[in-house]
Amino acid sequence: MKISILTLFPDMFTGFIETSIIKKARLKDLVELNIVDMRAFTEDKHNRVDDYPFGGGAGLVLMCQPVLDALKSVRTKDSKVILLSPQGPTLNQAMAYDLSEEKDLVLICGHYEGFDERIRDYIDMELSIGDYVLTGGEVAAMVVSDAIIRLVDGVITQESHEDDSFSNGLLEYPHYTRPRVYEGKEVPEVLLSGHHENIRQFRLEKSLEKTLMNRPDLLEGRDFTKEEQKIMEKLKK
Ligand code: ADE
Numbered sequence: 001m002k003i004s005i006l007t008l009f010p011d012m013f014t015g016f017i018e019t020s021i022i023k024k025a026r027l028k029d030l031v032e033l034n035i036v037d038m039r040a041f042t043e044d045k046h047n048r049v050d051d052y053p054f055g056g057g058a059g060l061v062l063m064c065q066p067v068l069d070a071l072k073s074v075r076t077k078d079s080k081v082i083l084l085s086p087q088g089p090t091l092n093q094a095m096a097y098d099l100s101e102e103k104d105l106v107l108i109c110g111h112y113e114g115f116d117e118r119i120r121d122y123i124d125m126e127l128s129i130g131d132y133v134l135t136g137g138e139v140a141a142m143v144v145s146d147a148i149i150r151l152v153d154g155v156i157t158q159e160s161h162e163d164d165s166f167s168n169g170l171l172e173y174p175h176y177t178r179p180r181v182y183e184g185k186e187v188p189e190v191l192l193s194g195h196h197e198n199i200r201q202f203r204l205e206k207s208l209e210k211t212l213m214n215r216p217d218l219l220e221g222r223d224f225t226k227e228e229q230k231i232m233e234k235l236k237k
Contacts, residue, residue, distance in 0.1 A: 001030070001031045001032070001100075001102065001103060001104070001105070001148075001149075001152055002031070002032045002034060002103065002104050002105070003031060003032070003033050003034065003105045003106075003107065003145050003148075003149075004034040004035075004036055004074040004079075004104075004105070004106045004107070005033065005034070005035050005036065005106075005107045005109065005141050005145070006036045006038050006067065006070045006071060006074070006106065006107065006108045006109060007035065007036070007037065007038065007109040007136075007137075007138055007141070008037070008038055008039055008049060008109070008111050008136075009109075009111075009136065009138055010035045010036075010037045012138045012139075012142075013033075013035045013138070013142070016142050016146075017033045017035070021149070021150060021155060021156065022145075022146065022149055024155075025149050025152065025155045028154065028155075030149075030152055030153070030154050030155050031149050031152055031155070033145070034074065036070050036073070036074060037070075038066045038067055038070040039066065040070075041065075041066045041069040041070045041073070042063075042065065042066040043065055043066075043069075044063075044065075044066075048063075049062060049063060049066045049067075050062050050063060050111075051063055053113070057113075058113065059113025059114075060113060061113055061114055061115060061116055062110060062111060062114070062115035062116060062119070063116055064116045064118050064119055067108065067115065067116075067119055068119065068122055071106065071108065071122060074106055075106060076104055078102075078103045078104040079104045079105070079106050079124075080099075080102050080104065080105050080106070080124050080125070081106045081108065081122065081123045081124045081125075082105060082106065082107050082108070082123065082124065082125050082126070082127050082144070083108045083110065083115075083119065083120065083123045083125075083126045083127070083137075084107060084108065084109050084110060084126075084127055084128075084129075084137030084140040084141050084144065085110055085114075085126050085127075085128060085137065086128045086131070086132070086133050086134070087126060087128065088125070088126030088127040088128040089125075089126070089127065089128065090127075090128050090129065090130060090131070091127055091128070091129050091143070091144055091147065092166065093147075093164065093165075093166035093167060094166075095127075096144075096147040096148050096151055097151055099144075099148045100148045100149075100151035100152050105145075105148070107137075107141040107144060107145065108123065108137070109136055109137030109138045109140070109141050110136060110137045111135070111136040111137065111138075127140075127144060128140070129143045129144065163203075166218075168207075169218060169222060170207040170208060170210075170211045170218065171207060171210045171211045171214060171215060171218070172207065172210075173202075173203035173204070173206040173207045173210070174206055174210075176188070176191060180192070188202065190202045201227075204227070204228070204231065205231050205234075205235075208228060208231050208232060208235060209235055212232070212235055212236075
C-alpha cells in the first residue's frame with residue numbers, strides 16, 4: 001500500500017514514519033509513505049499557499065492551486081483521495097479495515113481556517129478523527145494512517161488485531177504481564193491456570209463489563225449470543 005500525505009508541515013511526520021511499527025512496515029515494503037510538501041507546488045511569487053477569504057472573516061484559507069497541483073503530482077487511477085477535516089464522518093475501526101484494503105491512499109491535511117471549498121470537488125471522501133478541531137490535519141493524518149497501516153496484511157499478526165477493541169463490537173479485555181503481584185495487586189488467578197476455556201470466558205465477561213461501563217452505546221442493537229446474554233444479566237445485577 002502506498003499512502004501519500006499532502007501537508008504544509010512535512011517535518012511533523014519525521015518521528016511518525018521513523019518509529020516502531022510504522023517504520024518496520026516501511027522497511028518490510030508493506031507500506032510506502034510519501035510525504036509531499038504542498039508549499040513546493042505554489043506558483044505564488046512570495047511562496048504563499050493561503051489567502052484572505054472572499055466575503056471577509058477571520059483567518060486565511062488554503063488556495064486551490066498548490067493543493068490541487070500537489071494532488072495531481074501523486075494521484076493515479078487507483079488513488080482514493082481523503083481530505084482530513086472535522087466536517088467529515090468520524091473514523092471508526094470498520095472504516096480502518098476497509099481502507100486497509102486500498103492500494104493507494106492520498107491524505108490531504110488542511111490548515112489555518114480551512115481550505116477553498118472547491119478542493120472538495122477533487123476528493124473521494126472526507127474524514128474526521130473526532131468532534132473537536134485541531135490546528136491542522138497532520139495529527140489526524142497520522143491517526144488515520146496508523147489505524148490503517150497496522151491492519152495491512154503482514155504488519156502485525158492477525159491475532160494481534162482480531163481481539164482489538166471495536167473489532168468484535170466490544171472493548172478489549174484487560175491484559176497483565178509479570179510480575180504476578182505488583183504493590184499487592186494480583187493478576188487474576190484464572191489467567192495463570194492455563195485453562196483455555198476458562199480464560200476465554202473470563203475475557204469475554206471483562207470485555208462486556210468494560211463496554212457496559214465505558215461505552216454502553218456500543219451494546220445498543222447488538223446481537224448477543226446466549227453466552228453473552230447470561231453474562232449481561234449477571235453484570236446488570
Ligand atoms: N482537522 C482539524 N480538525 C480535524 C479533525 N477533528 N479531524 C480531521 N481533521 C481535522
